[in-house]
Amino acid sequence: MNSKPDIIVASTASPVYLQDKSRWFGKARGDKLRIVFSFYSPDGNEISMPFASMSAYLKRDFPWVEVLLKPILMLRDAEEYSPDRFTESIRDAEADLIAFSIMSPHWYPMEPYLEMLKAKLPELPVLVGGYQAMLSQEQTIENPNVDFICVGDGEYAIGNISQHLLGSKDGPVDGMWEKLSDGSIYKTEPHQIGELASLPFPDYDIYSKNGSIEEVNTSIFGPKGKVVLPVMTGRGCPYRCTYCCNTPILDGWKTKKTFLRKYDPQDMVDELIRLRDEYGVEYFEFWDELFLSNLKFVRVFFELYKEKIHLPFSINSRVEVMSEKFCKTAAAAGCHTIWFGIETGDEKFRTEMLGRKMKNQQIIDAAENCKKAGIYRLTFNIVGLPMETAANMRETLKLNQVIAPEFFFFFPYVPLRGTPLYDLAKKEGLLKFDKSTMHYLSAVNDKKFEMSMLEMPELMTEQEYSDICVEMLAFQDVNNRLSYTEGNQGAGSKQSANVGGTTPF
Numbered sequence: 001m002n003s004k005p006d007i008i009v010a011s012t013a014s015p016v017y018l019q020d021k022s023r024w025f026g027k028a029r030g031d032k033l034r035i036v037f038s039f040y041s042p043d044g045n046e047i048s049m050p051f052a053s054m055s056a057y058l059k060r061d062f063p064w065v066e067v068l069l070k071p072i073l074m075l076r077d078a079e080e081y082s083p084d085r086f087t088e089s090i091r092d093a094e095a096d097l098i099a100f101s102i103m104s105p106h107w108y109p110m111e112p113y114l115e116m117l118k119a120k121l122p123e124l125p126v127l128v129g130g131y132q133a134m135l136s137q138e139q140t141i142e143n144p145n146v147d148f149i150c151v152g153d154g155e156y157a158i159g160n161i162s163q164h165l166l167g168s169k170d171g172p173v174d175g176m177w178e179k180l181s182d183g184s185i186y187k188t189e190p191h192q193i194g195e196l197a198s199l200p201f202p203d204y205d206i207y208s209k210n211g212s213i214e215e216v217n218t219s220i221f222g223p224k225g226k227v228v229l230p231v232m233t234g235r236g237c238p239y240r241c242t243y244c245c246n247t248p249i250l251d252g253w254k255t256k257k258t259f260l261r262k263y264d265p266q267d268m269v270d271e272l273i274r275l276r277d278e279y280g281v282e283y284f285e286f287w288d289e290l291f292l293s294n295l296k297f298v299r300v301f302f303e304l305y306k307e308k309i310h311l312p313f314s315i316n317s318r319v320e321v322m323s324e325k326f327c328k329t330a331a332a333a334g335c336h337t338i339w340f341g342i343e344t345g346d347e348k349f350r351t352e353m354l355g356r357k358m359k360n361q362q363i364i365d366a367a368e369n370c371k372k373a374g375i376y377r378l379t380f381n382i383v384g385l386p387m388e389t390a391a392n393m394r395e396t397l398k399l400n401q402v403i404a405p406e407f408f409f410f411f412p413y414v415p416l417r418g419t420p421l422y423d424l425a426k427k428e429g430l431l432k433f434d435k436s437t438m439h440y441l442s443a444v445n446d447k448k449f450e451m452s453m454l455e456m457p458e459l460m461t462e463q464e465y466s467d468i469c470v471e472m473l474a475f476q477d478v479n480n481r482l483s484y485t486e487g488n489q490g491a492g493s494k495q496s497a498n499v500g501g502t503t504p505f
Contacts, residue, residue, distance in 0.1 A: 033065045033096045053199060246289060302330065
C-alpha cells in the first residue's frame with residue numbers, strides 16, 4: 001500500500017501560534033511516548049475501529065509510541081469501571097496522553113470520567129475525538145477537563161500530537177484544537193484523508209488477550225461462540241439523512257469526490273485472508289457506514305470474496321439497492337445478514353422529517369428479496385423522534401410485523417448537534433438539558449422507556465411512548481430468531497442454533 005498521504009486538508013491561513021502558551025509542548029517524560037486509548041462502551045463491545053487504524057499508523061510511522069487500550073466496559077462491571085477506579089488504572093499505566101473516542105450519546109456519561117481524571121491526574125493531557133468532538137467542537141473544548149480535541153480524521157493528527165508532546169515538531173498540533181495556558185483555543189482545520197491506501201490496515205493486536213481475540217467481545221449481533229471480527233472496506237456515505245452525523249461531516253468535506261473512500265478490492269481481500277488465518281476468524285462483520293456506497297467495488301469484491309474467503313458475513317445496506325439480483329449475489333458470496341434502516345414505519349414522516357425517501361413497499365420487497373435469497377434481515381428503527389406521534393410510532397411496529405425480520409432492533413432518538421433534525425428539535429424547544437435523562441440505550445439495558453425529547457402531549461405522551469415501547473419489546477423478544485448453523489448462513493435454514501438471545505445487549 002502507498003505510504004504517502006494523497007489528499008489531506010491541513011491548516012494554512014491560521015493565526016500565529018504562540019508556543020510558549022502551550023501547556024503540553026515538550027512535556028513528555030522521556031524520548032518515548034505512551035498513549036492510552038479509551039472509549040465508553042455501554043454494550044460491552046471492545047472494538048473501536050478508529051483506534052485500530054490509529055494504532056496501525058503509529059506502529060508504522062512512529063514506532064517509539066506505545067499504545068495501550070483501556071475501554072470503559074459498563075455492561076460488564078459498572079463498579080470496576082467507575083470513574084474513580086478507571087482513573088486509578090490510568091495512573092498505573094503511567095501514560096503521557098489519554099485519548100478518548102466519544103460518540104455524542106456518550107458525552108454526558110463520560111463527563112464524570114473527565115472530571116475525575118483531571119482532578120487526580122492534572123499533569124496528564126486529555127484528548128477527545130470521535131463524533132462528539134467533530135460535531136460539537138465548542139461544547140467539547142469548553143469542558144474544563146479537556147485539553148485537545150481532534151476535529152477530523154485522526155491518523156495523521158495523532159502522529160502530530162505525539163511529536164508535539166515530545167517537543168520534536170514546532171507549531172500547533174495540526175488537525176486538532178488546543179486549549180492554551182491563557183484559556184484561549186488555538187484551532188486548526190480538520191484532517192480529511194481522501195486515499196485509504198496511504199494508511200496501513202487496522203491493527204487488531206491492541207485488542208488481543210494473550211495473543212488471541214477469542215475472548216474479546218468483538219460483536220453485538222454476530223454469532224455467539226464464533227470468532228467474529230469487525231472490518232471496514234471504506235469510509236463515507238453519500239446520503240444526507242436529517243438525523244445522522246454523516247450529514248454535517250459530508251457538508252463540511254472540502255473535496256466531495258474523495259468522501260466515499262474504498263480500499264482496492266484485491267488489497268482488501270488479501271487483508272481478510274491474513275486476518276482469517278492469523279486470528280482464526282469465522283465470521284466477518286462489515287462496519288462500513290454503507291457497504292454499498294460503491295457498487296462497482298462491491299461487484300468485484302463479492303467475486304473475490306466468494307473465491308478466496310469462504311466465510312459468512314454481515315453488511316449494512318439500504319433497501320433502494322436490495323434488488324433480487326443483488327441479494328442473490330450477496331448470498332452466493334456468503335452474506336449471512338443484512339442490516340438496514342427502516343427508522344419509522346410512517347412513509348410520509350420518514351420522507352419529510354428524516355430525508356429517507358424509500359416507500360414502504362420498497363422496504364417490504366427488499367426484505368422479501370433477502371428472505372428468498374436465504375439472508376437474515378436485521379432492521380434498525382428509531383423511536384421518540386421530534387414531532388413524532390403515537391400513530392407514527394405504531395406504524396413502525398406494524399411495518400416490522402409485516403416484514404417479520406429475523407432481528408428487530410429499536411432505540412430512542414438521540415439528538416446530534418449539527419444535524420438538521422437537531423436544529424429542528426432545538427427550534428421547537430424539545431431538547432432536554434437535564435443530563436440524567438440522557439441515558440443512552442436505557443430501553444435495552446434497564447427496560448425503562450423515557451423519551452429523549454420533551455413531551456408534546458398533543459402528539460404523544462410519555463405514557464403512550466412507554467406503552468408502545470413495551471409492545472415493541474414484546475415483539476422483539478418473541479420474534480427475534482437470528483441464527484447461525486455451519487454451512488447454512490441464511491434465513492432459509494430450517495435448523496439453526498440461537499445466536500444472541502432475545503436482545504442484543
